Structure formats: C-alpha cells, structure tokens
Amino acid sequence: MGYMGLVKNPRASKDTFLQMLHCNATTINTPLESNGLYLALKAVELNSDLQILNNAAVQFDTDLPEFRTMSGVTIHKDGRTVTAPVLMWVKALDLLLDRLKIAGVDFSRVASLSGTAQQHGSVYWQKGVHQKLQSLQPNRFLHDQLRDAFSLADSPIWQDSSTTEQCQQLENAVGGPEKLAEITGSRAYERFTGSQIAKVYQTKKAVYNNTERISLISSFACSLFVGDYAPIDYADASGMNMMDLKTKEWSPQILQAVAPDVEAKLGTPVPSYTNIGPVSKFYVERFGFNPQCRVIAFTGDNPASLIGMRLKTGDIAVSLGTSDTLFLSLRQPKLILEGHILSSPIDKDGYMALLCFKNGSLTRERIRDSCVEGSWKLFNELLNSTPRGNFGNMGVYYDIQEIIPSVKGDYRVNKANVQLSKFNSKEIEVRALIEGQFLGKRAYAEDLGVSLGENTRIFATGGASNNSAILQVLADVFNSPVYTLEASNSAMLGSAYQAKYGLVRSDTSFAEMTQNLPPPVLACEPSRDANEIYAPMVERYRALIKNITNQK
Ligand code: ADP
Numbered sequence: 001m002g003y004m005g006l007v008k009n010p011r012a013s014k015d016t017f018l019q020m021l022h023c024n025a026t027t028i029n030t031p032l033e034s035n036g037l038y039l040a041l042k043a044v045e046l047n048s049d050l051q052i053l054n055n056a057a058v059q060f061d062t063d064l065p066e067f068r069t070m071s072g073v074t075i076h077k078d079g080r081t082v083t084a085p086v087l088m089w090v091k092a093l094d095l096l097l098d099r100l101k102i103a104g105v106d107f108s109r110v111a112s113l114s115g116t117a118q119q120h121g122s123v124y125w126q127k128g129v130h131q132k133l134q135s136l137q138p139n140r141f142l143h144d145q146l147r148d149a150f151s152l153a154d155s156p157i158w159q160d161s162s163t164t165e166q167c168q169q170l171e172n173a174v175g176g177p178e179k180l181a182e183i184t185g186s187r188a189y190e191r192f193t194g195s196q197i198a199k200v201y202q203t204k205k206a207v208y209n210n211t212e213r214i215s216l217i218s219s220f221a222c223s224l225f226v227g228d229y230a231p232i233d234y235a236d237a238s239g240m241n242m243m244d245l246k247t248k249e250w251s252p253q254i255l256q257a258v259a260p261d262v263e264a265k266l267g268t269p270v271p272s273y274t275n276i277g278p279v280s281k282f283y284v285e286r287f288g289f290n291p292q293c294r295v296i297a298f299t300g301d302n303p304a305s306l307i308g309m310r311l312k313t314g315d316i317a318v319s320l321g322t323s324d325t326l327f328l329s330l331r332q333p334k335l336i337l338e339g340h341i342l343s344s345p346i347d348k349d350g351y352m353a354l355l356c357f358k359n360g361s362l363t364r365e366r367i368r369d370s371c372v373e374g375s376w377k378l379f380n381e382l383l384n385s386t387p388r389g390n391f392g393n394m395g396v397y398y399d400i401q402e403i404i405p406s407v408k409g410d411y412r413v414n415k416a417n418v419q420l421s422k423f424n425s426k427e428i429e430v431r432a433l434i435e436g437q438f439l440g441k442r443a444y445a446e447d448l449g450v451s452l453g454e455n456t457r458i459f460a461t462g463g464a465s466n467n468s469a470i471l472q473v474l475a476d477v478f479n480s481p482v483y484t485l486e487a488s489n490s491a492m493l494g495s496a497y498q499a500k501y502g503l504v505r506s507d508t509s510f511a512e513m514t515q516n517l518p519p520p521v522l523a524c525e526p527s528r529d530a531n532e533i534y535a536p537m538v539e540r541y542r543a544l545i546k547n548i549t550n551q552k
Contacts, residue, residue, distance in 0.1 A: 227280025
C-alpha cells in the first residue's frame with residue numbers, strides 16, 4: 001500500500017494534520033520501474049507548521065505473519081503473478097491507528113488526513129459492500145467487518161508482469177504503443193491497471209461480474225476513511241493506461257478494450273487535492289476523530305514524492321538508488337515511449353514526468369569494484385583527479401538492457417570519437433562512467449522540454465546522494481546547483497502536505513503553504529566552465545548512442 005498523513009487544523013492552534021502512510025515502502029520515492037518494496041503501513045502526524053509530531057508503522061511480514069507474505073507480497077508459481085492480500089492492508093490499518101494512539105496522537109485534533117500508496121495495484125470490491133462501508137460498527141475491527149468485502153482476495157500489485165497479452169490488446173485497440181502513450185502518458189505496461197483489469201475479466205469472469213467497484217490501492221485506502229467508495233485521483237489514474245491525460249476522462253476506446261461496463265466500476269477521477277468529505281462515523285466513534293476532520297484524496301507514491309520534495313517547475317529530482325530515476329514537473333505533456341507522463345498531484349493542469357534508468361548504483365559499484373576494490377573513498381579520489389570533460393574521453397555503461405536508451409554493454413570513445421575497448425587509466429574509466437550517466441540524464445531531460453537555466457535546481461536523493469564527488473559531476477553536467485533531500489520520507493510527507501493543501505488551497509498556494517519549511521541543503525555549485533564543457537558533450541553523447549543503436 002502506501003502512506004497516510006494527518007494534519008492539525010491550521011486555524012485552531014491545537015489541531016494537527018495527520019498524514020498517514022498507507023503501505024510502507026522501504027524506498028519512499030519508489031520509481032515506477034524500481035525494486036521498491038512495500039513492507040509496511042506508516043503514518044505521520046504534522047502540526048499546522050508541517051512539523052512532525054508523531055509517527056507509527058506496521059510491518060506486514062512480521063506484524064501480520066498470518067498472511068505469509070514476503071516483503072509484503074505473494075509471488076505466485078509462474079513467477080510473473082504478484083499479489084498482496086487486501087485484508088492484510090485492512091488489518092494493518094486497524095493496527096496502525098492503535099499504534100498512533102499509543103504514540104500520543106489525539107485524533108480529535110486532526111483537521112484533515114490524506115495518504116499515498118504504491119501505484120498501479122487494484123482492489124476489487126464485492127457487490128453490496130457499498131452499504132457495509134457506510135455502516136461499519138465502531139466496536140469491531142475493520143478487518144473483521146470487511147472479511148467478505150472483496151471479490152478478489154489477492155490484489156495484483158506493481159510487481160506483477162503477467163499481462164503481456166492484455167497489454168498487446170490495449171495497444172492494438174488504440175492503434176499501437178505510440179498512440180496509447182499519446183493518450184495516457186505511457187505505452188502499455190504489464191503492471192498498469194488497465195491490462196490487470198482486463199486479465200481479471202478474461203480469466204476470472206465470475207469475480208469481475210461480482211465486482212461493484214474497482215479501486216486503486218490509494219483510493220481503496222481512502223474509501224476506508226470516508227466510509228464510501230472514494231474517487232481515483234488524476235495523478236494515480238495516470239498509472240492505469242486508461243485515462244486520457246488531457247481531458248482527465250477515461251478513454252472510451254480503452255475502456256471498451258479492457259472489459260464491459262468497466263466505467264461504472266471505476267467512478268469518475270478527481271483532482272488529486274480534492275477534499276472528498278468528512279471522516280466516516282466509524283473513525284469518530286472508534287478512535288475519537290473529530291467529525292469535521294476532512295479526508296483529502298489519496299494518491300500514488302510517485303506523485304506524493306513530488307509533493308514531498310516540493311519540486312517547482314524547472315526543478316529536476318534525480319534519485320541515485322539501485323535504479324536511477326529522474327522526475328520533474330512539466331507544463332505540457334510530452335510524448336515519450338520509454339518513461340511516463342502523469343497528471344500533477346498539485347496542479348490539475350500540470351504534469352510530471354518520470355524516467356527510470358536501470359543501470360544505476362549497481363553499475364557504479366561494478367566499476368568501483370573493478371577499479372578500486374570496493375572503496376568509495378578511492379573511487380572519489382580517482383574521480384577528483386581527472387578534469388571536467390575527461391580529456392575528451394566518454395563512456396556509457398549498461399550492465400543490463402537499459403530502458404532509455406535501449407542499449408546493453410560498455411562503450412568507450414576518445415576525443416576523436418573513435419571507439420576503444422578500454423581506457424588506459426582507472427581515473428578516466430571512473431570519470432567516464434559518472435559523466436556518461438549524467439550526460440544521458442541531461443539529454444533525456446532536455447528531450448522532455450526542460451531547458452536548463454539560471455533557475456534550474458537539481459535535487460539529489462538515494463544512496464549515492466551522500467557522495468559529494470558524484471554530486472559535483474551532477475552539478476557540472478547540468479550546469480546547475482545540486483541540493484540534497486532526505487528522500488526516505490518524501491512520499492509520506494508529501495501526502496501530509498496534501499492533507500493540508502486540500503484544506504487551505506482556496507486561500508493559499510502550495511508554495512506559500514510550504515514556504516516556512518527548512519530550505520533544501522545546497523550540496524554543490526556548478527563550476528564556471530561547466531556549460532562550455534558539457535553542452536557539446538551532450539551532443540556527443542547523443543551521437544554515440546545513435547551510433548551504438550545503428551550498429552545493432
Ligand atoms: P534503493 O534504490 O534500493 O532504495 P538506495 O537509494 O538506498 O537504494 O541506494 C543504495 C545504493 O547506494 C547502493 O547500491 C550503493 O551502491 C549506493 N551508495 C551508498 N553509499 C554510496 C556512496 N558513498 N557513493 C556512491 N554510492 C553509494
């Protein structure tokens with residue numbers, strides 16, 4: 001699942017905003033294609049100044065061992081079907097609220113709450129549950145009352161890759177992958193919800209017919225709080241391959257290809273900051289919530305991370321983890337085949353782009369190990385001993401088939417663009433790797449329409465963001481200052497900020513609302529000659545990739 005947040009009422013100084021994290025992810029800004037795991041359900045309470053007051057967590061595998069999940073999921077025999085028990089999430093919520101209470105949260109002071117969950121997964125509510133949701137009894141556990149609420153006990157989640165056939169059908173229905181990406185922001189992906197729903201319809205007709213409502217994991221969690229089916233928000237809906245990104249309506253062509261009568265089961269999507277309604281009576285009576293406490297739409301974890309990082313248009317977030325990811329806000333959607341365009345969670349007319357690079361830290365570790373036997377310190381010494389531009393040498397290193405560009409293998413060229421089988425020093429190898437990784441990111445960011453300028457800021461997160469030698473290269477290649485962010489709770493904080501934003505947005509902008517939060521920490525400034533050196537190298541990088549692709 002994801003995260004939730006509760007927030008204190010800004011007008012009454014004693015009230016709080018509670019942000020609750022719904023599923024807990026070890027990687028908070030879990031990229032759509034990364035290996036982020038959702039091990040728990042977490043929550044945080046913020047005061048009206050958005051400072052953290054309390055938090056709590058429930059670990060799925062250890063706190064709820066009866067569901068026998070590993071890292072919160074069940075991998076089926078075929079190795080491609082990956083699910084999670086819905087009731088485990090419900091039970092985790094019961095437990096989480098108890099833990100929050102023990103941690104000292106006074107629910108009566110919570111002004112609003114919101115949440116976030118792993119993207120793409122879907123929940124199937126059984127016919128007739130609508131009424132049950134509205135009349136939950138406060139003296140009984142939620143999981144006890146919702147035991148029979150789901151037509152599908154095991155929800156398909158983002159790790160599932162069993163719907164290749166249905167992906168093909170969706171792309172064929174609209175005229176190919178490019179057309180699907182143009183409509184929805186992404187070509188068909190197995191984990192995206194459209195193909196998952198189509199699979200349920202095709203392989204489990206009785207389940208499909210017995211389903212009253214289909215939620216994303218985010219809107220499912222939100223439904224539990226409002227005691228009614230909560231709408232899917234635009235940002236998370238962008239991870240379904242079903243919503244027309246421009247009109248924010250379900251695409252009729254796609255709906256038809258997914259399954260009959262699916263529109264009625266999905267409801268109408270809403271802007272991500274929508275104030276949906278008061279918390280249900282169940283929470284008022286069982287946990288002492290204030291009946292005025294509002295529930296703001298829940299969203300996916302990637303959009304919530306964007307909120308948590310407080311990215312402005314022009315900012316670029318670079319996560320340097322197992323995989324590297326790059327995400328940013330956009331005013332206009334851009335057609336990309338390898339990457340994702342989503343509706344912005346804080347501006348219904350804005351967009352965000354998300355690109356994933358599979359060859360991130362593991363590739364950096366391989367070159368580190370081959371050059372300096374595992375020491376980042378020595379790696380950095382080599383990196384710092386070579387000049388910007390690496391004497392004209394350049395390299396790209398892809399241990400596994402990369403997404404963008406679709407290339408595998410190591411390629412090195414010298415100043416004259418002649419391909420080399422190896423460089424003649426370790427220093428050059430190390431710098432070529434790091435420069436090559438960032439030149440690619442800059443090239444693809446520019447392809448998205450980003451124009452680097454005086455106001456561009458780079459936000460670095462992930463394991464390698466504590467390496468200042470690597471960050472200096474990042475600053476130089478992008479010719480922009482690099483700031484570091486504590487990413488480990490950006491999605492959770494993002495949904496807490498959303499809890500407040502959903503309440504106050506008619507009076508204040510998101511930027512104003514968050515202006516008193518501590519500013520990001522400046523890690524590196526670009527060197528004076530950075531643009532002179534790297535602008536031409538980006539063009540050489542493009543030529544190199546073109547050359548490699550043509551050779552294949
Ligand atoms: P994940 O994406 O799995 O959550 P993290 O963001 O925690 O991963 O990043 C883990 C990676 O960070 C490790 O693979 C490691 O190579 C890298 N890392 C950790 N410390 C450093 C460092 N000082 N310099 C470069 N990379 C580092």
